[in-house]
Amino acid sequence: MTRPVDDRRIDAALGTLAREVEPPRDLWPGIAARLEASPGPSRRSWAWQAVAALVLVAVSSLVTATLVRRSPTPVAQQPVPASASAAMPVAFGPSFALNGEYAAARAQLAAELERRVATMPPSARQKLEANLAEMRRAADEINAALARQPGDPLLQELLLSTYQQELGVLASVNQLTGTSAAEEARQENVKL
Amino acid sequence: MTAPARSALKPLASPLSVAAVVLMAVPPVAAAGTPINERGPADPSGAVEVSNVAGTVRVSGWDRNEVEVTGELGEGTERLEFVAGDKVTRVKVILPGRSRNVDDTDLIVRVPAASRLAVNTVSADIEVSGVAGAQRLQSVSADIRTQAEAEDVECKSVSGDVTIHGTGKKALVTVTTVSGDATALKVAGEVNANTVSGNMTLGLGQTARSRVRSTSGDLTIASVLAQDGRFDVESISGDVRLELHGPVDAEFDVSSFNGEIRNCFGPKAVSTSEYAPGKELRFREGQGSGRVRLKTLNGDIDLCRK
Numbered sequence: 292m293t294r295p296v297d298d299r300r301i302d303a304a305l306g307t308l309a310r311e312v313e314p315p316r317d318l319w320p321g322i323a324a325r326l327e328a329s330p331g332p333s334r335r336s337w338a339w340q341a342v343a344a345l346v347l348v349a350v351s352s353l354v355t356a357t358l359v360r361r362s363p364t365p366v367a368q369q370p371v372p373a374s375a376s377a378a379m380p381v382a383f384g385p386s387f388a389l390n391g392e393y394a395a396a397r398a399q400l401a402a403e404l405e406r407r408v409a410t411m412p413p414s415a416r417q418k419l420e421a422n423l424a425e426m427r428r429a430a431d432e433i434n435a436a437l438a439r440q441p442g443d444p445l446l447q448e449l450l451l452s453t454y455q456q457e458l459g460v461l462a463s464v465n466q467l468t469g470t471s472a473a474e475e476a477r478q479e480n481v482k483l
Numbered sequence: 484m485t486a487p488a489r490s491a492l493k494p495l496a497s498p499l500s501v502a503a504v505v506l507m508a509v510p511p512v513a514a515a516g517t518p519i520n521e522r523g524p525a526d527p528s529g530a531v532e533v534s535n536v537a538g539t540v541r542v543s544g545w546d547r548n549e550v551e552v553t554g555e556l557g558e559g560t561e562r563l564e565f566v567a568g569d570k571v572t573r574v575k576v577i578l579p580g581r582s583r584n585v586d587d588t589d590l591i592v593r594v595p596a597a598s599r600l601a602v603n604t605v606s607a608d609i610e611v612s613g614v615a616g617a618q619r620l621q622s623v624s625a626d627i628r629t630q631a632e633a634e635d636v637e638c639k640s641v642s643g644d645v646t647i648h649g650t651g652k653k654a655l656v657t658v659t660t661v662s663g664d665a666t667a668l669k670v671a672g673e674v675n676a677n678t679v680s681g682n683m684t685l686g687l688g689q690t691a692r693s694r695v696r697s698t699s700g701d702l703t704i705a706s707v708l709a710q711d712g713r714f715d716v717e718s719i720s721g722d723v724r725l726e727l728h729g730p731v732d733a734e735f736d737v738s739s740f741n742g743e744i745r746n747c748f749g750p751k752a753v754s755t756s757e758y759a760p761g762k763e764l765r766f767r768e769g770q771g772s773g774r775v776r777l778k779t780l781n782g783d784i785d786l787c788r789k
Contacts, residue, residue: 411605411623411624411641412605412606412623412624414624414642415606415623415624415641415642418641418642418661418662419641419642419661419662421662421680422661422662422679422680422698425679425680425698425699426679426698429698429699429719429720429780432719432780432781433719433780436740436780439759440756440759440761443740443761445738445739445740445755445761445763445778445780446740446780448717448778449717449719449740449778449780452696452717453698453719456677456679456696456698459659459677460661460679463639463659463661464641464661466621466639467621467622467623467639467640467641468623470534470603470621472534472535472536472575472576472603472604472605472607473536473603473605473623476536476578476585476605
């Protein structure tokens with residue numbers, strides 16, 4: 292098929308243009324400097340707000356767990372086997388790690404759980420461990436998605452609430468197994 | 484160094500007295516089916532606390548100002564502690580030391596109808612009816628069934644199922660399970676429900692505020708949304724189905740990263756990006772006084788009007 296004459300002219304004109312056009316100067320340093328100086332909300336500030344919220348939840352969960360705990364044994368000295376307390380990844384997307392206060396509070400809740408979990412009825416214990424693993428898988432999946440789509444607000448929201456839910460479960464189970472009936476069963480080594 | 488006390492150096496007492504001491508040190512243990520029959524005065528709006536390990540706890544409200552406990556102690560338990568105080572009545576199954584085999588204890592407890600009730604068990608099912616005061620029911624692995632009136636109800640379980648039947652009166656209802664399923668019907672007011680893998684079925688009356696969350700459990704909710712009401716539902720991989728009954732006046736904010744979004748109200752979900760997964764649906768129904776937020780990672784979302 293013969294191409295129209297106008298197309299051939301356009302092709303010829305395009306062929307005379309330079310293949311690459313260099314900018315008159317390197318623009319990136321200026322752009323980077325302005326981005327750094329930007330006062331508006333950023334992903335970084337959002338993530339730190341999320342971290343702050345989690346620390347708050349972690350500390351309050353820990354306080355609750357501490358109030359219902361009866362044993363004088365310092366929890367921080369307890370060994371923490373890998374089952375129930377296997378650490379949930381404490382990343383928040385590709386660029387942030389949730390550590391410090393959050394990690395400490397969470398580790399303490401997990402250690403407390405580890406101390407109590409052995410006295411739970413076997414079927415409940417298995418279900419609890421499976422569900423803690425389920426939450427870890429969910430956090431892994433969301434973190435992986437966040438690595439592909441950093442800053443996605445839905446993923447950030449779901450990840451935050453997944454971490455919150457894990458803390459809530461740890462605190463709730465500690466509290467449930469610290470009630471008088473459970474504590475009595477635990478102290479008396481009752482096999483349920 | 485001080486000499487040891489003379490009594491400590493005494494020769495051992497006679498075999499008979501040793502046997503007596505041993506018998507005293509070992510608490511008596513209930514035989515199978517030992518009947519329970521306790522009763523005491525109680526404040527009509529006081530607190531009743533019940534604690535059992537295995538078996539059942541059935542609590543019902545009555546119109547007398549007293550607490551009655553009947554039932555049977557399980558073999559291997561030590562005794563039933565029953566303390567009727569001015570404001571608090573305590574009912575507790577006591578276990579002997581170092582016991583490994585304890586049979587089920589069944590407790591039937593009657594309390595003044597307006598009592599505040601707290602029940603804690605490990606594997607004893609909890610059943611409550613006719614109690615109008617606030618309830619706090621907790622079990623590690625057993626099922627919980629109760630009726631909600633106008634006061635707060637909190638049910639918590641790891642692997643047991645939770646069932647709450649309301650009367651349509653406004654209350655704060657909180658349900659937390661790890662793997663147990665939860666059902667709440669005819670509950671109104673404010674609902675907070677949280678599970679990891681349990682399925683939740685909520686048939687709600689007019690709710691001002693509801694927050695429902697699961698990791699992998701499916702969430703099925705039918706509700707009447709109050710004026711200015713709030714609905715906040717999240718799931719990672721569980722499906723979410725929300726049916727709204729009656730007039731609907733709300734802003735909707737629905738999004739899923741990998742799941743499908745189906746909407747009976749008309750507007751269709753749109754992709755959030757040309758190159759990445761993710762769908763969202765935002766629209767207003769009526770004046771938009773209420774807020775409905777539904778979010779999932781992988782779960783499908785069905786939003787419908789009935």
